[in-house]
Amino acid sequence: MQDDDLSLFKAELRGVKPIKHDRADTGKPKSDRKQLATLRQAASLRVESTKVDGLSDQYVIDVGPEDVLHWAANGVQEGQMRKLKLGQIAFEGSLDLHGMSVEKARDTLWEFLAEANKLEVRCARITHGKAVRMDGRKPMIKSHVNTWLRQHPMVLGFTSCLAKHGGTGAIYVLLKRTMMDGRDE
Template sequence: MQDDDLSLFKSAVHGVKQIKHDRADTGKPRADRQRLNTLRQAATVRTESIKVDGLSDQFVIDVGAEDELYWARDGVQDGQMRKLKAGQVPFEGSLDLHGMSVEKAREILWDFFAEAARMEVRCARVTHGKAVRTDGKRPMIKSHVNTWLRQHPQVLGFTSCLPKHGGTGAVYILLKRTMLDGRDE
């Protein structure tokens, strides 16, 4: 290197500090065990306030942990549902209901759909989990989600996800959109 090049290089790297470790920062935070335990305990507490949202728990459709879910509202094209099942409709929003009480999951799901409507989301993924229970009972959140989605006016159809997106522990949901910017339903 010539003296001019060396001085230019030194001025360009002035203030740069040498890295003291060789580990990459993945940006993924570690699980906060105390917060998780608090959330689990809170999930077992039943709240007495009742929110009227149009979702009924009177007749919950029991489903098994490995059961594939599929439902389409009358009038939804079979081809659109095939694309949804094949994972060809990209999901624009995702919600995880793991570890929540049924009441909390219901509230979060209702709020999620309100936000999805506001944002004009066409397809979303909801992870309900499989909840393979040792007492032999059916998975609660999965069964309730299966029932609620059939009742929600914004839901056109849903199907279990591909394995890479959660398999039978999650569903792709096709949502109604209002007509904005020339888009149709």
């Protein structure tokens, strides 16, 4: 019976050539996960929803007129955010977006943040208003600013202001600084 198995095995292997190299093919090299995630995200965005400035309106986070805003980028220390919330980091610039259209507010905000970057501003106040609307809809500018700032590369975090600086109608924004005059981020 063993001879039959051996002869069957040899018959099956007839015409098979031995492998000339002893290295295994492990497949293609692993791709860079960050690059892949960026490409996937870019592919999923609709072209008309993203402006040149990079601030997208595709997914706007709706917030209420009295909602407290608070957001911190990864790596921002909670102590810094606590100081920001308590108004202990002086704001060096202020922007008022009251009464603007969404498009005008976006352009104004982008220009303001670019100027703040040039001037090495650490903290700024942005007044977006509460826009308590008779039709019951959420405040447009407040919701958009909340969404846009999360996307901006210069923004480390933001939180609603103290009452004396505008309360839930304004936010303190903590900005990145580049190395200048011995100061660090």
